[in-house]
Amino acid sequence: MVTEQVRRWESGALAHGVNDPFGQGPLPWLRGSETYFDGTGRMVPWYVDPDGCGPAGGTCGHGPRTADDVHRQIKGFTSTPAAAPGEAIDFRITVDPPQQFAVDVYRIGHYAGDGAAKITTSPRLSGIVQPPPLTADRTVSCHHWWLSWRLQIPTYWNLGAYVAVLTTADGYRSHIPFTVRDDRPADLLLVLPDVTWQAYNLYPEDGRTGASLYHAWDEHGRLLGEQEAAVTVSFERPYAGAGLPLHVGHAYDFIRWAERYGYDLAYADTRDLHAGRVDPTRYRGLVFPGHDEYWSVPMRRAVEQARDGGTSLVFLSANTMYWQVELTPSPAGPDRLLTCRKRRGPGRSALWRETAAPEQELIGIQYAGRVPEPHPMVVRNAGHWLWEATGAGEGDELPGMVAGEADRYFPRTTLPPHIRRILLAHSPYTDGEGALRHQETSLYRAPSGALVFASGTFAWSPALDRPGHVDERIQRATANLLDRICKRD
Incomplete structure (x- = not known):
């Protein structure tokens, strides 16, 4: 039954959140003036979660509802998680049922206490149901999804951590984080931990398909532990649930504080560090x-x-x-696959402290x-x-x-x-x-x-x-x- 699937979806989120007492919903500290019409014609802020609505949503009539991995109302990811001003970010998005949607792009910062500022909005876009994720040996990938929207980053945009907020015409929303980086000199380089974010990503949390380096599902929909989890995960897929990585709030906390007090920051992801792009x-x-x-x-x-x-x-x-990991290419490009063998099977341990370099x-x-x-x-x-x-x-x-x-x-x-x-x-x-x-x-x-x-x-x-x-x-x-x-x- 759908209710059982949703319960399993919730259990996956809780299993991941247990180590982080600072877990919170997607960007509840955003306090902007963005509004949408709800089902009764009233205007409501986009960040309001409907009272009494579970992860699967429903017609609650209180404004946008959070999409989930069971129904996939709207989910997406970027093929390039970080790009420089003048470059492009490609978004691959699935919408079920097919309908129009829009993307609001926010930059994380202090912004007089709002926590973020809206930078741009896409035109109205036509959403389609993308194919189901591909799976092989518990590795889940959506690299075969069609391109939905290409964001050309203007040269005048500020470097920083950005969040794309996806909203369907019938009021479901999801999120996609990305980074605008450059090699300009600055006092401090902020390194966003996208490799660790992906290690924890259980997408899709649907009771059947999803897998992370910590969990997977069995054929009865039970959440399995680390010994049965994925060895390799793909960056070519959405983040589970509302679309933001677990622990992402820690980085946003620092960014808001540092920008409030005027620290000179440049931005990069850990994969940029790995590949020598910074x-x-x-x-x-x-x-x-x-x-x-x-x-x-x-x-x-x-x-x-x-x-x-x-x-x-x-x-x-x-x-x-x-943990020590390897980043390898996929058919979609370099450094798209993350592998950590942990303690399973023969060979050396993947713990740094059990190598020659604790x-x-x-x-x-x-x-x-x-x-x-x-x-x-x-x-x-x-x-x-x-x-x-x-x-x-x-x-x-x-x-x-x-x-x-x-x-x-x-x-x-x-x-x-x-x-x-x-x-x-x-x-x-x-x-x-x-x-x-x-x-x-x-x-x-x-x-x-x-x-x-x-x-x-x-x-x-x-x-x-x-x-x-x-x-x-x-x-x-x-x-x-x-x-x-x-x-x-």
Whole structure:
């Protein structure tokens, strides 16, 4: 029955969201003036979710409803996730039943607290039902979908993180994220973790077809675990559910805060780093704003070379660079397939720490485990310049700042080469088995002079600009760090 499929769809979303206590619906913090007619002729904001409507929607009469992967009311993806001004982004979109739709393009930023600004709107477009996804060995791909709309990016557009909001004539909506990047010099390069986003993507969450590096479905519609999940996933498909990646909000939290205070940002995706489309040595610092768990060898090599050349690194989450992955071509183009073999079958482990290069050798700390319930972050070395003017004293507790997942220093694991190194938080928490563990926040200065900061928690970026999670001490500490990297007066 359809209701069972929807229940399975929900279970897939919940299974992925369990590690992120900051999960939220698609862009609820957008507060613009965009309005649409609902079924009764009233005007309603596009971001309003209908009361009492489940993921499958229905004729609720309250404005746009979120599309889902069971009915595929409207779903889509971009063939090129990042492009420069003057280049084009191709959108491949399915609409069921076939009808007209439009695409509103928003840029993420502060924008006086709105969170984003509408940049352009497509003409009315004719939607078609695209073919079902192709599957092979649990790899799901939609590379055979027809082109629906080509967005030519004007040369005057600002670099940044963008979201395309798709809305059908009968009031269903979905989202597609993309990036406008360039190789212009800037103080900071913000690296969006699209490789990790795809690793978690269970599209389609339909109880039958979808698969990620974590889950898949069996023939009875039961959600299977990691041992039965995909080994290879494709970038040529929509994101599940509402069309935005899991954990995407962490990056948007940082962007809104950083643009509010005028930091000079350039933008790239992790695949840009992998393919060498950006030169990280051109920037004073690289910022990794969100959950960034999956790294290829070229990604790590590029970041290490940047650090060794004097470029600082800022890791604002936890569980960074845990799995080693390969990016390979598909018939649609290069770097379209993501493979992580994890622990299945013969051969070497895919864990960085079980190779000759544990992640601590770059980051300064590494993944320790999940944090079932938020715990306070306990300040250490409060006299350090990072905590200057925050009001935080030695041993002070910052409520809820250890959450989701946590990192710590591993004494038996090699440290990176450093001139100075300091731990700026040491926070006890209880894990899922009831054992007492601890989180740590790390900072070291490399021989090149580069600073390498690692927050060691999922809660850092949300504390910058997430409603209900803002912590002014974390905001000030982050500003202290970035100001020093950017050499602000």
